[in-house]
Amino acid sequence: MSHALLVIVFLAAGSAKLAGAEAMVEAFDQIGAGQWLRYFVGTLEVLGVIGLLVPRLVGLAALGLVSLMVGAVITNLVIDAFSLLAVILLVLSTTVAWGRRERTKALLPQGQ
Numbered sequence: 001m002s003h004a005l006l007v008i009v010f011l012a013a014g015s016a017k018l019a020g021a022e023a024m025v026e027a028f029d030q031i032g033a034g035q036w037l038r039y040f041v042g043t044l045e046v047l048g049v050i051g052l053l054v055p056r057l058v059g060l061a062a063l064g065l066v067s068l069m070v071g072a073v074i075t076n077l078v079i080d081a082f083s084l085l086a087v088i089l090l091v092l093s094t095t096v097a098w099g100r101r102e103r104t105k106a107l108l109p110q111g112q
Contacts, residue, residue: 002092007052009089010045010065017042031075044068052096059100060107065093 017024017038028038045068051061069090076083097104 003052003058003096006062006065006089006092006096007049010052011049014042014045014049018046030079030081032079041068056103056107059097059104062093062097062100063104066090066097069093 017028020038024038024042025035028035031037044064048061048065048068051057051064054061069086072083072086073090076086
């Protein structure tokens with residue numbers, strides 16, 4: 001369930017960022033880092049969705065989204081714009097990554 005929800009939400013959010021939706025442009029203006037960051041984050045979100053759709057990569061994709069959402073939560077706290085949605089997506093992404101941890105470990109090279 002949370003896996004499918006992540007796909008839907010991150011596809012919508014990433015697409016809105018890449019398409020230049022007014023709300024996204026304004027949000028990234030508020031951050032003050034430039035619109036390049038909007039394109040970068042949108043691209044990472046869409047790549048995360050693609051990873052979530054590849055069974056073998058779900059854990060890695062979820063870890064990538066965890067990292068992205070940690071950055072989002074920190075950014076929102078710094079600019080004094082707390083986002084409950086960012087926290088919820090962080091929790092959901094963490095849950096999916098934790099649930100796939102054994103499969104993710106199997107993708108890493110084994111030490112000798």
